Amino acid sequence: xxxxxxxxxxxxxxxxxxxxxxxxxxxxxxxxxxxxxxxxxxxxxxxxxxxxxxxxxxxxxxxxxxxxxx
Numbered sequence: 001x002x003x004x005x006x007x008x009x010x011x012x013x014x015x016x017x018x019x020x021x022x023x024x025x026x027x028x029x030x031x032x033x034x035x036x037x038x039x040x041x042x043x044x045x046x047x048x049x050x051x052x053x054x055x056x057x058x059x060x061x062x063x064x065x066x067x068x069x070x
Contacts, residue, residue: 001067002063002064002066002067003064003067003068005060005063006060006061006062006063006064006065006066006067007060007064008060009056009057009059009060009063009064010057010060010061010064011060012053012056012060013053013054013055013056013057013058013059013060014053014057015053016048016050016052016053016056016057017050017053017054017057020047020048020049020050020053021045021046021047021048022045022046023043023044023045023046024043024044024045024046025041025042025043025044026041026042026043026044027039027040027041027042028040028041028042
């Protein structure tokens with residue numbers, strides 16, 4: 001079980017180091033006045049610092065190595 005958790009953490013850590021964020025588009029209503037509706041597409045972004053991926057990667061390696069010793 002710990003080996004699996006370690007491998008998952010390692011893969012997530014590598015992915016977070018390679019991709020430091022993502023963007024998505026969301027449709028928002030600007031005006032809603034009875035039969036008249038105006039909406040616009042707004043682009044939002046989610047970013048995380050690269051060291052977060054490094055920390056998760058190191059934690060995954062630690063969990064993986066600790067599970068092998070038992």
